[in-house]
Amino acid sequence: MEKPYLLFLGDVADQLAAKTAQGIADWRPEWCVGQLRLEGCNADVRLDEISIEEASRRGAKTMVVGVANSGGTLPEHWTDTIVAAIEAGMDVAAGLHQRLGEVPRVAEAAARHGRKLFDVRHPSQRFQTGKGIPRTGKRLLTVGTDCSVGKKYTVLALEREMRGRGMNAEFRATGQTGIFIAERGVAIDAVVADFISGAAEWLSPENEPDHWDLIEGQGSLFHAAFAGVTLGLLHGSQPRALVLCHEPTRRHMRGLPHAPIPKLEDCIEPYLQAARLTSPECRFVGVSIDTHLLSREDADRLLKETEDRLGLPCTDPIARGVGKIVDQLERL
């Protein structure tokens, strides 16, 4: 995919729905020339608000559809904008289940103008079924109380901190946003169900004994829609270490208004019990709480109280860094 990017946010209903654009803007701002939003868009990744023409003038080579809606389909009324970007000379990339090329007008425009369409969520390789055979190298996986609670940001922050300390660590992307950031990976939720854990084994193969794969978690073992993906990823990843991620202002499971968020202490044992099938020594090394919607005082209190209650280092990876989790990893 050619850089730089114009990030397209459509008219999504909330900030979380633009988490792909947000992730790219936060972790690879140097690749972005601006954002393009349709009327009624409730997300904002705070890049320059620009038109397709202005993006072209700034040299944008690819328009990234930076959204992740449940079900992964492309709203019909976005087609005009996508076609306009193609006509302005840009390639288009998306991470939805529906392929860009499945929209006839998009496919035709791309063919007519000789532009490329990238569907990063669609694995291009075949996988084997999982084997569960112990392998060398160390792996850390982030898991969550819910979807969209900072699992990717936590491993990206860990990668930055560990590399800063000279540790041998590598981010492994398992979702569309992570793949845009890492420029490789596997969208594990788009793999055929039989191959979830096999794909996770492929993504984090055997490695040097001191090498850490930092694997982006997906979904939640407590989410009625996605727990199967979470469990297959957990088994295939064979993690030595887990970090539990949480967003404390969430009132119910993402997309499921009737489903309560589990308590942090009720997540620990189920995750460990599941992980031990392929990684008997697995343990939690920390808790990652996204406190950006809390006041400084409330955040202080919550982090301290959670740390004391669970007996695990507890931090906000973005606001306060992940040093104390990496301290735990160095001791393992």
Add this chain to the structure above:
Amino acid sequence: MEKPYLLFLGDVADQLAAKTAQGIADWRPEWCVGQLRLEGCNADVRLDEISIEEASRRGAKTMVVGVANSGGTLPEHWTDTIVAAIEAGMDVAAGLHQRLGEVPRVAEAAARHGRKLFDVRHPSQRFQTGKGIPRTGKRLLTVGTDCSVGKKYTVLALEREMRGRGMNAEFRATGQTGIFIAERGVAIDAVVADFISGAAEWLSPENEPDHWDLIEGQGSLFHAAFAGVTLGLLHGSQPRALVLCHEPTRRHMRGLPHAPIPKLEDCIEPYLQAARLTSPECRFVGVSIDTHLLSREDADRLLKETEDRLGLPCTDPIARGVGKIVDQLERL
């Protein structure tokens, strides 16, 4: 798919690998004209051993590739036989991950002779992600210590017994063999991972309060390759009742020589804990043990001892019927 069928077993290594052919021969013998095996085949479903020519003479309309190998690919050296069946005027059906039409010679032969190719494992519909919203109607799901331990046979036996008692019960197929038998269903392991539980919700929709969906389980929560499929199916099925299935002579998890079979008593709580996310009242109503490799005396002892130990009705569904499990269901 037009009947009757010729069942093709290839040269699979063991009887379990031919479980699709076995299932059709056991539950729909009236649809089968015979079996065709290649040299070295270690499976036998005890139908007449016939050639393609003889199958044609007996009126076979479709050759069913009746195997289920791990990974789901079609061995290259089976192509000649498949092409010969097409040339003899038969359609071909298979339930592998690899589509029949992906093999160029098969696709060409089908096009040339105007024959149809059926890939029953490939869902033809789009699913939504799971919602986990409580729905009316009652559902039973079979779960297992391992893969291939009688989960499908148990629900088929339950359907027969319950209908015999005038109960409102329906088999719901979730795998290729079940789909061949029921002539509908969803191969849940071939669904895109994000939609496992959504597909299970689609398969067993809301129904009359006295209606039982008898849902074929898949994989095992304790199988390192397939637990994600099992969990998503469990959450989407929202089962009121579970039956635990087991094959007592199995030495290790299917396809994983290093992985031990869990004890029956260690399966109960993890399955219930997982099921309760979407079905808080879920309980086990019986244990189904495949005793066909045991002597009558050993089977007697094992069933009795298991029943006493777990406090649940325990039976071999084929050799001894499922009456005592249905008694439990009538009491629910």
